Amino acid sequence: MPSDYAYVGLFLIFGVAFVLITFFFARLLRPSRPNPIKNRSYECGETAVGSAWVQYNVSYYIYALIFVIFDVELVFLFPWAAAYRSLGLFAFVEMFIFIMILVFGLAYAWRKGALKWV
Amino acid sequence: MFDLAFYILAVLILGSALMVVTLRNIFHCALFLVLCMFSIAGIYILLEAEFIAAVQVLIYVGAVTILMIFAVMLTHQLTGKTIRQVNDQPIAALFIISSLLVLTLLALSKTTWEVASSSGVSPSATELGRALMTVYVLPFEVVSVVLLVALVGAIVISRGD
Amino acid sequence: MPVPLGYYLGLAAIIFTVGVIGVLVRRNAIIILMSIELMLNGANLTLVAFSVHLQELSGQVFVFLVMTVAAAEAAVGLAIIVMIFRNRESVNVDNLNIMKW
Numbered sequence: 001m002p003s004d005y006a007y008v009g010l011f012l013i014f015g016v017a018f019v020l021i022t023f024f025f026a027r028l029l030r031p032s033r034p035n036p037i038k039n040r041s042y043e044c045g046e047t048a049v050g051s052a053w054v055q056y057n058v059s060y061y062i063y064a065l066i067f068v069i070f071d072v073e074l075v076f077l078f079p080w081a082a083a084y085r086s087l088g089l090f091a092f093v094e095m096f097i098f099i100m101i102l103v104f105g106l107a108y109a110w111r112k113g114a115l116k117w118v
Numbered sequence: 119m120f121d122l123a124f125y126i127l128a129v130l131i132l133g134s135a136l137m138v139v140t141l142r143n144i145f146h147c148a149l150f151l152v153l154c155m156f157s158i159a160g161i162y163i164l165l166e167a168e169f170i171a172a173v174q175v176l177i178y179v180g181a182v183t184i185l186m187i188f189a190v191m192l193t194h195q196l197t198g199k200t201i202r203q204v205n206d207q208p209i210a211a212l213f214i215i216s217s218l219l220v221l222t223l224l225a226l227s228k229t230t231w232e233v234a235s236s237s238g239v240s241p242s243a244t245e246l247g248r249a250l251m252t253v254y255v256l257p258f259e260v261v262s263v264v265l266l267v268a269l270v271g272a273i274v275i276s277r278g279d
Numbered sequence: 280m281p282v283p284l285g286y287y288l289g290l291a292a293i294i295f296t297v298g299v300i301g302v303l304v305r306r307n308a309i310i311i312l313m314s315i316e317l318m319l320n321g322a323n324l325t326l327v328a329f330s331v332h333l334q335e336l337s338g339q340v341f342v343f344l345v346m347t348v349a350a351a352e353a354a355v356g357l358a359i360i361v362m363i364f365r366n367r368e369s370v371n372v373d374n375l376n377i378m379k380w
Contacts, residue, residue: 005163009123058276061361064188065276065354068181069269072350075173075343076261079247086244091251094258101262105269114273120281128290135294138313139301151313158320161290164282165331170339174323177346182316182353189309189357193364204304205373211303215296222292231284233332246343249336257340261347268351272358 062114066106073102124164130157142203148186155179169243287328295321306371308360312353319349 041048080095109115134154138147155178162171205211250258294317301314323342330338364370 061188064185065272069265071181072347079243082244083247087251098262105266108270124282135297167327192361193370205306208304215300219296249340254340264351268354272354276358
């Protein structure tokens with residue numbers, strides 16, 4: 001029932017309000033004396049090298065891509081698992097075929113070295 | 119109560135969608151896309167399509183926008199912020215867009231929509247799964263082929279050589 | 280249903296139109312893909328609204344399939360854009376005026 005989600009909505013509103021109020025009071029209380037060293041991006045105490053906007057390696061995109069494809073596959077497992085008890089062996093065979101087709105994709109990615117961390 | 123939630127979500131969706139198509143910084147566009155998709159999931163919850171709302175968050179908020187942000191990081195140009203963002207024919211485009219909007223809203227207001235008289239329970243994940251496994255079994259298997267083709271194709275494209 | 284069906288359909292139509300604005304007006308290919316996702320979301324909202332108000336399951340199954348295809352489309356489309364950027368140093372669609380290089 002949607003009315004049960006009113007709690008989720010309240011939680012979201014309180015979460016956002018908490019962060020905003022904290023930032024607001026911090027702005028009221030703190031002194032504002034910026035200088036170039038303070039404004040540098042924080043890298044665990046090390047001196048920052050270059051800008052935070054750097055070009056990433058394309059192979060990171062391939063990891064994101066593989067994640068997306070198998071995320072979508074996972075979403076199909078939920079309704080299958082919910083309906084499994086009433087369907088039995090037929091549903092098992094269907095999902096077996098479904099996953100086997102995608103295993104080819106995983107094997108291809110593995111074979112091409114797309115899973116290797118650089 | 120429902121009306122209020124609907125209006126708040128509608129304002130959130132339309133505001134963030136307009137931000138997506140107008141902001142200059144592509145990264146901010148991607149973040150507003152996340153907000154827009156999340157609010158649409160809220161609309162699905164108002165419609166009592168809870169499973170679709172969960173899938174919306176998982177696929178769009180969790181996966182597609184992550185991919186968008188990766189692509190923004192990979193194609194970022196240092197000069198990108200000052201470059202012209204709009205193409206050569208915005209006036210013709212706006213004419214087409216406004217006529218499209220007027221036409222759809224006119225058709226919408228002129229039609230009387232039939233609504234099921236019985237307000238039965240809304241379909242759950244179990245019924246969705248049963249429909250996927252029985253009536254829609256062929257689309258279900260084709261989906262895995264689509265995903266396989268997308269995976270192989272995208273790997274071939276982005277590895278280049 | 281406390282909110283009538285027409286309101287959901289109107290909202291979906293406006294989301295779709297905003298997506299069309301992005302596709303027709305912007306030059307950046309990634310923004311165009313984002314706008315296509317917006318248009319797909321407008322269509323999805325229409326399908327879910329009809330499915331709930333007509334008590335018919337197939338609309339939600341379709342939304343499920345549309346989301347899958349949208350994810351696949353985003354994966355391949357963004358891969359193409361990333362590769363075009365590596366070759367042309369640009370993701371603006373009006374710079375991409377040759378079919379091979």
